[in-house]
Amino acid sequence: MTKLKSLMFAAILSTVSTAALAADPLDIAFTVHSGASNTFWQAVQKGYEDACAKVAATCQMVYVQTDGSAQEQVANMEAAIARKPTALITSIVDNTAFDDVIKRARDAGIIVIASNVDDLEGAAGNARQAFIGQGFVPAGYSLGKAQSANFPKEGPIRVLMGVSAPGQNWSEARAKGVLNFMDDYIKANPDRDIKYERIDSGTDLAVVSDRVGAYLLAHPDTNAYFDTGFWHAGVARVLADRKIAPGKVLLGGFDLVPEVLEQMKAGYVQVQVDQQPYMQGFMPVMEIYLAKTAGLAPSDIDTGQGIVTPDMVDGIMEKSAMGIR
């Protein structure tokens, strides 16, 4: 009898929760500043869709046609808000352009969570409720610090900082983090001749390799190149073409994509920062679910400043093939 009661209770509970979900399914829109062709975002989308499937939410991911176009993204947000979704997840690549639209969404009772990129002023910058992503400046600092272990122990040091998308929060903030570290490193080593330079490196493998390749020729004393994305994989090809041994010019950057993992295995890339894009898609949906079902307030999650080194590559490659990393 007890067994029968338990079974009946479980059946009722499952019917109620299914009915509740069916009566008020979550409707979520995710607007981003990237085009669909950026490999990084496919892992975010996979996390987002997996999470949506788990809570039976209706979800849509909206890319822009022109990579990095804030106005296009704002237009997409306006369109998403017009259909009154439960929640809006968005990247915030500009400190002011999104303020008004986010405020209107909040006023309309829509949950707004920032993912991947936040206003540089954080919660004070606009009305979003939480940020789930990497702290770019600390991540840049961590990258610089991790790579500095490979710097020559004596003599002058020249570092090149490739800013992939000048003017965009994510790229500028990462570069700032690396350069903050470099400033501290210079202060900690007052007797050494240490210089760094910034360059507009671009977001195309071929262009980045050509530009950085030219810089390395003009400055053969360059010890390290930092990229604010994963495009230093192209620079690794240039070094290999010029028969420059791995480690002669240290390479490091952000995000794990197959090209970078291969160059890490080859020894050309020593350090990479992983921001766990799958989590940036998955966790906002979970926070929205908890906010709607349990009234829990969305809160910030730092998805990581995980330093990845070549010895970790094999395990990551397996996950990468599954679209999770």
Add this chain to the structure above:
Amino acid sequence: MRRLLKLALLKPELAATLLLLLLVLFFQIKSNMIFLTYDNLRGMLGFLPEVGLVAVGVTLLMICGEFDLSVGSVFALMPMTMAVLMVADWGFWPATGVGLLLSAFIGFLNGWITIKFEIPSFITTLGMLFMARSLTVVVSGGFPPRLNMDNIPEHLFISYVGPYDMFRASFLWFVGVALVVGFLLAKTNFGNWVRATGGFLPAAEAMGIPTNKVKIICFMICSVLAGFAGLIQVLRLGSPLPSIGEGMELQAVAAAVIGGTSLYGGIGSVLGGIIGAMLIRVIDNGMVMAQVNSNWFKFAVGALTIFAVVGNSWLRKRGRAMKVETKQ
């Protein structure tokens, strides 16, 4: 002598050639004589075939009086198709064949829709730009497949060849293609048809030139060259990213225009398109070498585009105004 000077001034690519020479000299001096070093030239010559092949196709099409804004997307779609098929155990050649056929089909569609519905090719190919880019992402599932370079005949496309390993094999393909297209344009009936179709369409039709066929063939050549260029880049970088070639369409149009191709059709040369593409690469590379603030890159390309076209127009006017005695 005066006659030769007049002929030279009337050449559409003259201004760009002069500008190129001046810039090379400028960057060589500004970079403390590093710009023309072996390694830098080798790097630039490795990249040139990729932008150059696209510029050749776009130039041909612009001479024919049409535009193709979808070249950057076809540049990505062709190698992605090949890579996905190779991951599915297709051989390199069949997979490449399918990729090139797909490129040709996109070119055919661009031409057919433009002609059949009498809409500007600017619009048709703008639509195709988005469609082909989207297909690239769909085909790859968003995650670029890994190319197994062991199954690819690298020596035919990307290995270094020539004296001191100065060029990649792709450079030979580029020169070969440029010569063939240049020959077609300068020495064959087809070339005359292309110029006539782009120069003054009603007259070309009245003369019995199959203008529709000519246009469709030019669209197809342009698309196939863009796809082939994309293949070369992917083999060189070893990575079929779905984002490659973004913005390339505008660079290719800029290269053609800098090289003296008329936006209204009928005037232009393959050599001009190549010189235009070289100019853009030289500016990009030279500014890094010369330590110019990189925030000025796009400004420089834009200013030089205007400067080259104004220069071209001025030189041609001077050429036309120059009086030459004619022998009776």
